Amino acid sequence: MSYSKHPSHCNTPTPHQVLRLARLLTASFVLSVMGSWGLIPHANAQSAAPNFPSKPITMVVPFPPGGVADIVARPVAEAMGRDLGQAVIIENKPGAGGGIGMGYVAHAKADGYTLLMALSSLSVLPQADTVLGRNPMFFHKDLRALARFTADPTVLAVKADSPWKTTQEFIDDARKRPGAISYGSSGNFGTMHVPMEILSQQTSIQLNHIPYTGAGPAVVALLGGQIDAVSTGPATVVQHIKSGKLRALAHWGNAKLEALPDISSLKDQKINAEYAQWSGLFLPSATPEGIAQRIRASAKVAAQDPKVIEAIQNAGSPMAYLDAPEFERYLNEDIKRMTEVVKKMGVKGM
Numbered sequence: 490m491s492y493s494k495h496p497s498h499c500n501t502p503t504p505h506q507v508l509r510l511a512r513l514l515t516a517s518f519v520l521s522v523m524g525s526w527g528l529i530p531h532a533n534a535q536s537a538a539p540n541f542p543s544k545p546i547t548m549v550v551p552f553p554p555g556g557v558a559d560i561v562a563r564p565v566a567e568a569m570g571r572d573l574g575q576a577v578i579i580e581n582k583p584g585a586g587g588g589i590g591m592g593y594v595a596h597a598k599a600d601g602y603t604l605l606m607a608l609s610s611l612s613v614l615p616q617a618d619t620v621l622g623r624n625p626m627f628f629h630k631d632l633r634a635l636a637r638f639t640a641d642p643t644v645l646a647v648k649a650d651s652p653w654k655t656t657q658e659f660i661d662d663a664r665k666r667p668g669a670i671s672y673g674s675s676g677n678f679g680t681m682h683v684p685m686e687i688l689s690q691q692t693s694i695q696l697n698h699i700p701y702t703g704a705g706p707a708v709v710a711l712l713g714g715q716i717d718a719v720s721t722g723p724a725t726v727v728q729h730i731k732s733g734k735l736r737a738l739a740h741w742g743n744a745k746l747e748a749l750p751d752i753s754s755l756k757d758q759k760i761n762a763e764y765a766q767w768s769g770l771f772l773p774s775a776t777p778e779g780i781a782q783r784i785r786a787s788a789k790v791a792a793q794d795p796k797v798i799e800a801i802q803n804a805g806s807p808m809a810y811l812d813a814p815e816f817e818r819y820l821n822e823d824i825k826r827m828t829e830v831v832k833k834m835g836v837k838g839m
Contacts, residue, residue: 541601541779541780541783542573542574542575542601542602543575544575544602545575545576545577545578545602546569546570546573546575546576546577546578546601546602546603546604547577547578547580547602547603547604548562548565548566548569548577548578548579548580548604548605548606549580549581549582549590549593549594549603549604549605549606550562550579550580550581550582550590550606551581551582551583551584551587551588551589551590551591551593551605551607551608552581552583552587552590552608552675552702552703552704552705553581553583553702553703553704553705553706554581554705555703555704555705555706555708555709555725556675556703556704556705556721556722556725557608557639557641557680557704557721557722557724557725557766557768557806558587558606558607558608558768559579559581559705560724560725560801560804560806561606561638561639561724561768561801561806562579562606562768563579563800564791564794564796564797564800564801565606565638565770565788565791565792565797566578566579566606567796567797568790568791568794568796568797569784569787569788569790569791572787572790572791573783573784573787577604583702583703584676584702585614585626585676585677586610586613586614586617586674586675586676586677586678586679586680586682586700587607587608587610587611587614587675587676587679587680588610588614588618588626588627588676589626590605591605591607591610591611591614591626591627591632592626592627594632594771594772594773595626595627595628595631595632595773596627596631596773597773598773599772599773599774599775599776599777600776600777600780601772601776601777601780601781601783601784603772603773604770604771604772604784605632605770605771605772606768606769606770606771607632607768607769607770607771608679608680608766608767608768608769609680609765609766609767609823609827610675610676610678610679610680610683611629611632611769611771612820612823612824612826612827613678613679613683613827613830613831614626614627614678615627615628615629616827616828616831616832617677617678617831617834620831620832620834620835629824630774631773631774632771632772632773632774633771633772633773633774633776633781634769634770634771634813634816634817634820635769635770635771635772635781635784635785635788635813635816636769636770636785636788636789636792636810636811636812636813636816637767637768637769637770637809637810637811637815637816637819638768638769638770638792638801638808638809638810639722639724639767639768639801639806639807639808639809640765640766640767640768640809641722641723641724641742641746641748641765641766641767641805641806641807641809642740642741642742642743642746642754642763642764642765642766643680643681643684643720643721643722643740643741643764643765643766644720644721644722644723644726644727644737644739644740644741644746644749644752645659645688645718645719645720645737645738645739645740645741645755646711646718646719646720646721646726646729646730646735646736646737646738647659647711647717647718647735647736647738648711648712648714648717648734648735648736649733649734649735649736651717651736653736653738654736654738655738656738656739656755656758656760657758659718659738660692660694663692663694663695663696664692664693664694667694667695668695668696668697669697670696670697670717670718671696671697671698671699671716671717671718672685672696672697672698672699672716672717672718672719672720673699673700673701673706673707673708673710673711673715673716673718673719674698674699674700674701674707674719674720675700675701675702675703675704675707675721676700676701676702676703677698677700678831678834679700680704680721680722680766681704681707681719681720681721682698682700683764683827683830683831683834684720684741684762684764684766685698685718685720686830686834687741687762687763687764687830688720688741688755688760688762690833690834691760691761691762692760692762696718699715699716704719704721704722704725705725707719707721708721708725708726708729711735712729712734712735720741720764721766722766722805722806723740723746723748723749723805723806724748724801724804724805724806725805726805727748727749727804727805728805730749737749737752738752739752739753739754739755739758739760740752740753740754740755741754741755741762741763741764741765742754742756742763742765743756743763747807748805748806748807749805765823767809767819767823768806769816769820770784770788772784785812785813789810789812792808792810793810
């Protein structure tokens with residue numbers, strides 16, 4: 490009854506309420522339009538982990554200084570440090586073809602503060618441990634792939650004063666003297682061991698395998714005449730080849746090698762041997778999603794950084810970046826292929 494007597498008490502909005510409603514509707518419309526045009530950023534990795542990082546990050550390189558992983562990791566770490574606002578510190582943990590450092594990261598605290606710059610031996614080592622009847626140092630499921638940076642075919646390099654000027658001369662000599670020609674590697678079933686085993690399988694030769702802790706020491710041994718050959722990424726030998734200290738005989742790729750365009754592939758020489766030594770960034774698989782995405786985004790920034798691209802190219806490796814989804818697919822295929830290679834190598838692969 491009171492409302493019929495006093496119309497001013499009805500639900501008619503006041504001028505102030507009308508103005509407020511108009512503002513809300515306008516704001517809603519603007520946001521809707523911006524969203525449809527893609528002008529509103531989605532919740533990004535940084536907002537999902539607002540306090541990360543709050544201290545320096547360690548990037549483990551499972552090989553000694555001077556190898557491919559180390560050469561790639563240092564400029565990438567510097568660029569990521571600038572993007573993240575915290576230093577990314579390189580820690581070399583060599584041994585077991587990279588397995589020691591890879592296992593260390595696989596079992597590290599999953600908080601984003603321990604990363605791994607691995608090479609393609611990561612695809613091989615768990616299966617190799619199984620073949621050898623020992624507990625794997627890590628499992629693939631323990632590590633999450635975030636970014637691939639390079640993917641180079643390995644190069645067959647010998648001393649410049651060696652008697653072999655062609656791959657065929659190298660193979661012919663190996664057939665005449667089984668086990669007499671030695672080669673160095675970064676460890677059993679590592680990225681320098683597997684391609685030479687593939688070559689041996691395809692040409693029916695026997696070589697003497699001398700494992701080292703990484704590509705750097707193996708190349709030093711080659712330069713010093715302690716071994717006869719290596720198969721390694723271009724980045725670790727291209728400067729020595731250009732300076733005349735080493736000679737490249739072939740590479741394990743299926744296209745022209747940018748760093749050494751005059752060197753033909755083994756496939757071009759009618760030898761069915763192919764192998765790519767990739768480098769990629771990983772972290773413990775249990776890392777919280779927001780932190781993982783922040784690191785993934787930073788890795789992408791690093792891969793696009795002109796200083797990083799220049800540093801890696803100058804070392805002899807073109808950038809071959811793959812973001813996480815594409816890298817995961819590539820990695821799964823590589824694991825399948827390398828599993829078959831390791832089975833063929835068997836225990837004799839030691």
